[in-house]
Amino acid sequence: MNSTDPRERLRSAVGPYFGAYGGRFIPEALIAALDDLTAAWEKAKTEPDFATRLAALHADYTGRPSPITEVPRFAEHAGGVRVLLKREDLNHTGSHKINNVLGQALLTELVGKRRIIAETGAGQHGVATATAAALFGLECTVYMGEEDTRRQALNVARMRLLGAEVVPVRTGTRTLKDAINEAFRDWVTNVETTNYIFGTVAGPHPFPTMVRDLQKIIGEEAREQVLARYDVLPDAVIACVGGGSNAIGIFHAFLDDDEVRLIGCEAAGEGAETTRHAATISKGAPGVLHGARSYLLQDEDGQTLPSHSISAGLDYPGVGPEHSWLADLGRAQYRPISDAEAMDAFALLCRTEGIIPAIESAHALAGAQQVGRELAAEVSDPRQVTLLVNLSGRGDKDVATAAQWFDLIDEGQATT
Amino acid sequence: MRSTAPTIDAARAEGRAALVVYLPVGYPDVPGSIAAAKAAVDAGADIIELGFPYSDPSMDGPVIQQTVQAALDQGTRATDVLHAVEEVAATGAPTLVMTYFNPVLRYGVDAFARDLAAAGGAGLITPDLIPDEAGEWIGAADDHDLDRVFLVAPSSTTERLASTAAACRGFVYAASTMGVTGAREQVGHQARDLVAATRAAGAERVCVGLGVSTGAQAAEVAGYADGVIVGSAVVRTLVREDGDRSAALHDLGALTAELARGVRQQTLAEAGGGSGTGAGAAGSAEAKHGTR
Numbered sequence: 001m002n003s004t005d006p007r008e009r010l011r012s013a014v015g016p017y018f019g020a021y022g023g024r025f026i027p028e029a030l031i032a033a034l035d036d037l038t039a040a041w042e043k044a045k046t047e048p049d050f051a052t053r054l055a056a057l058h059a060d061y062t063g064r065p066s067p068i069t070e071v072p073r074f075a076e077h078a079g080g081v082r083v084l085l086k087r088e089d090l091n092h093t094g095s096h097k098i099n100n101v102l103g104q105a106l107l108t109e110l111v112g113k114r115r116i117i118a119e120t121g122a123g124q125h126g127v128a129t130a131t132a133a134a135l136f137g138l139e140c141t142v143y144m145g146e147e148d149t150r151r152q153a154l155n156v157a158r159m160r161l162l163g164a165e166v167v168p169v170r171t172g173t174r175t176l177k178d179a180i181n182e183a184f185r186d187w188v189t190n191v192e193t194t195n196y197i198f199g200t201v202a203g204p205h206p207f208p209t210m211v212r213d214l215q216k217i218i219g220e221e222a223r224e225q226v227l228a229r230y231d232v233l234p235d236a237v238i239a240c241v242g243g244g245s246n247a248i249g250i251f252h253a254f255l256d257d258d259e260v261r262l263i264g265c266e267a268a269g270e271g272a273e274t275t276r277h278a279a280t281i282s283k284g285a286p287g288v289l290h291g292a293r294s295y296l297l298q299d300e301d302g303q304t305l306p307s308h309s310i311s312a313g314l315d316y317p318g319v320g321p322e323h324s325w326l327a328d329l330g331r332a333q334y335r336p337i338s339d340a341e342a343m344d345a346f347a348l349l350c351r352t353e354g355i356i357p358a359i360e361s362a363h364a365l366a367g368a369q370q371v372g373r374e375l376a377a378e379v380s381d382p383r384q385v386t387l388l389v390n391l392s393g394r395g396d397k398d399v400a401t402a403a404q405w406f407d408l409i410d411e412g413q414a415t416t
Numbered sequence: 417m418r419s420t421a422p423t424i425d426a427a428r429a430e431g432r433a434a435l436v437v438y439l440p441v442g443y444p445d446v447p448g449s450i451a452a453a454k455a456a457v458d459a460g461a462d463i464i465e466l467g468f469p470y471s472d473p474s475m476d477g478p479v480i481q482q483t484v485q486a487a488l489d490q491g492t493r494a495t496d497v498l499h500a501v502e503e504v505a506a507t508g509a510p511t512l513v514m515t516y517f518n519p520v521l522r523y524g525v526d527a528f529a530r531d532l533a534a535a536g537g538a539g540l541i542t543p544d545l546i547p548d549e550a551g552e553w554i555g556a557a558d559d560h561d562l563d564r565v566f567l568v569a570p571s572s573t574t575e576r577l578a579s580t581a582a583a584c585r586g587f588v589y590a591a592s593t594m595g596v597t598g599a600r601e602q603v604g605h606q607a608r609d610l611v612a613a614t615r616a617a618g619a620e621r622v623c624v625g626l627g628v629s630t631g632a633q634a635a636e637v638a639g640y641a642d643g644v645i646v647g648s649a650v651v652r653t654l655v656r657e658d659g660d661r662s663a664a665l666h667d668l669g670a671l672t673a674e675l676a677r678g679v680r681q682q683t684l685a686e687a688g689g690g691s692g693t694g695a696g697a698a699g700s701a702e703a704k705h706g707t708r
Binding site for chain 2: 180
């Protein structure tokens with residue numbers, strides 16, 4: 001399956017192919033724009049001025065580096081191991097998405113375009129893109145599945161406050177995958193004036209590589225922070241996986257640390273054994289969707305199957321090609337986490353640590369509970385085990401969903 | 417198998433462009449789509465493109481999105497597509513399948529090529545597959561003697577026009593404008609330049625699609641292209657709230673006949689293209705290509 005020698009250093013993979021995955025399965029009309037974007041990105045990466053401007057935005061606008069927080073009261077429910085959270089939830093706009101968007105917005109300036117478009121599921125990438133549009137003075141249109149605009153109404157309002165046009169997408173399953181289709185339709189029509197700021201490590205080359213490069217700061221910071229404070233590398237690094245940008249962001253710095261386990265938590269929705277889940281790697285098969293070859297949820301005819309998750313940000317039937325490659329290599333393991341497991345972990349972090357996580361990130365927390373118990377069973381003192389969890393976003397946007405799940409609204413009060 | 421090339425060449429010999437009509441399999445249902453394609457052939461379509469309905473048609477506009485979704489909702493399958501090919505190809509009109517790549521990949525590229533050839537199909541048009549990624553399909557098309565139609569666009573570089581033209585068998589599909597499928601008031605002015613550039617890059621036959629909906633537009637495009645591809649406008653005749661299929665087939669036949677008259681109009685020869693000149697241009701482009 002792999003055309004890349006696994007003994008090569010994994011961190012050096014730059015696409016367009018990750019083993020058998022990746023590539024460009026996209027209309028010819030967009031190839032020139034993707035070539036331009038690739039060239040601009042290759043150039044920007046080597047320019048000190050670009051790095052300086054991006055670093056200044058990270059520090060002064062986003063608030064990087066994000067801290068790591070040890071969560072001992074939560075860890076009591078994870079086999080008693082040491083659990084560290086990488087606090088991407090503390091970033092401006094409330095998630096890791098801003099890391100990618102600021103880089104791509106700078107790139108938009110470099111290629112001389114004045115309009116940006118984006119797709120969004122939970123709304124976090126849309127909010128981050130609308131934020132960057134305001135900051136850079138760009139025109140902005142965000143495509144969002146109608147179903148998601150209902151689940152994440154607050155984020156729709158946030159994007160509109162920031163001056164973006166939000167277009168509810170009413171085709172297909174009316175979720176993230178259809179928003180991506182609609183964004184591609186806009187892009188192919190308006191490519192001369194418009195840059196598509198893709199939100200995750202999926203899509204045609206160069207998006208998986210470029211978004212990875214812009215998110216890998218998460219793991220680079222965290223690796224240094226953990227080493228500096230505890231003088232060890234974590235035994236496992238755990239992140240939730242929808243398209244997979246926060247996961248690849250925190251995994252990447254550890255790819256060649258063979259002793260560090262990498263664990264991606266996929267959304268199992270109502271159960272990976274049911275038809276209502278988004279466990280793409282665990283339950284899908286390789287194919288082509290949204291411009292890249294990767295695992296996807298599909299039927300016998302190659303039609304994309306509808307995904308399901310309580311978390312709009314993980315409700316996606318595809319996954320980035322680098323994850324498919326890491327899964328086949330066995331370098332990362334992917335495990336399904338159900339809605340119920342994620343919501344239990346969500347509540348636990350709220351009650352034990354005073355941190356309300358995004359429901360997406362709660363999948364990683366539930367995974368950490370499982371992995372903590374498993375690794376604790378292998379050692380005499382569980383405190384010898386260190387887990388690093390990417391807390392990719394905060395849960396303010398999810399309060400309505402959580403209130404409904406936990407039945408927290410008194411009778412007669414509005415529920416949305 | 418029935419390649420599209422002899423049909424296009426025969427049209428050219430008659431001093432006209434070929435008319436290529438797209439219809440999605442499974443809309444209004446599988447038998448209905450077969451009847452529609454046969455009606456299009458009866459009314460003058462030279463070549464039929466049967467659409468393989470797909471869940472994520474990111475290059476299609478609203479009419480085709482709506483109809484392929486309806487086809488999928490009714491459970492249209494790969495076997496239905498192959499069955500439709502067999503029925504439509506039996507009319508004698510070369511019958512291509514227009515498909516996004518994943519359904520073919522899932523079926524098995526070689527297996528689909530084999531079964532398509534066995535059904536009498538002419539080949540594939542692949543809107544989201546560029547030749548750079550098509551190694552397996554290129555090999556399968558050679559093995560099973562099938563047309564492979566890749567797309568070029570106004571944004572294509574000269575190098576990509578040449579590599580795409582070289583990878584095509586049958587004809588090259590020139591997307592007239594930057595955008596998705598759907599009727600437009602005007603066919604992009606870029607289309608004529610794109611056809612000329614594609615010929616200069618070595619293409620023997622270039623057909624133009626995206627945006628054509630009327631006989632007048634067909635005549636205009638026929639002035640410079642080897643074939644005129646019409647999709648959404650024809651598909652739209654099938655979309656009726658009253659579900660009156662005989663009325664739909666009547667409208668489809670009337671529009672197809674109008675388009676067929678369009679591709680036969682000679683008045684546009686003087687507008688810098690006529691089919692005779694087109695053939696000459698193709699000849700000189702080949703000559704130019706040969707000297708490189």
